[in-house]
Amino acid sequence: MGFCLFNNIAIAAEHLIKKHGKKRIAIIDYDVHHGNGTQASFYDRDDILFCSIHRYPFFPGTGGSHEKGAGAGTDYTVNAPLPGYNNNDDYKKAFDDIIVKAVDDYKPEFILVSAGYDAHERDPLGGMSLTKKGFKYMNEQLFQLAKSHSSGKILFVLEGGYDMKGLQEGVESVFEVIT
Ligand SMILES: [Zn+2]
Secondary structure, three states, rough: OOOOOOHHHHHHHHHHHHOOOOOOOEEEHHHHOOOOOHHHHOOOOOOOEEEEEEOOOOOOOOOOOOOOOOHHOOOOOEEEEEOOEEEHHHHHEEEEHHHHHHHHOOOEEEEEEEEEOOOOOOOOOOOOOOOOHHHHHHHHHHHHHHHHHOOEEEEEEOOOOOHHHHHHHHHHHHHOOOO
């Protein structure tokens, strides 16, 4: 759905498991839209923890906090739905309380990030109020989690973002915290 032909992050996660023998991959998706395709790909599995923070209710309609996985995958899907126009502080609270906690408990061997910047306040589609500072905060936590659990192994994949300046600031927010 959306504007995607292939789900790069899901392919990468599956590759890490099948070709590199990884047993615990965490995917964190902070694109403003729920990562419905990634969630559906791994909904009944415990070798991939999928965490998404997004606007809800919103396109594509999924991503309520009651969606937690199924079967062996129960509790390995973690959704942090936020109402529209939430700002840096709102994101910080939800990210710390829900996403960071889940990843810390899971102790992933590799972290993949669906890095979309359509939650930026300038974005014409997202309807959120994040600035570069808010993205940078989330990235700092993700790099810290990678240091703590995955020997620094973390991969960011660029996803949404429909304002050029917002997209630029989002990408900068990753490079500015690479250490
Ligand atoms: Zn998006």
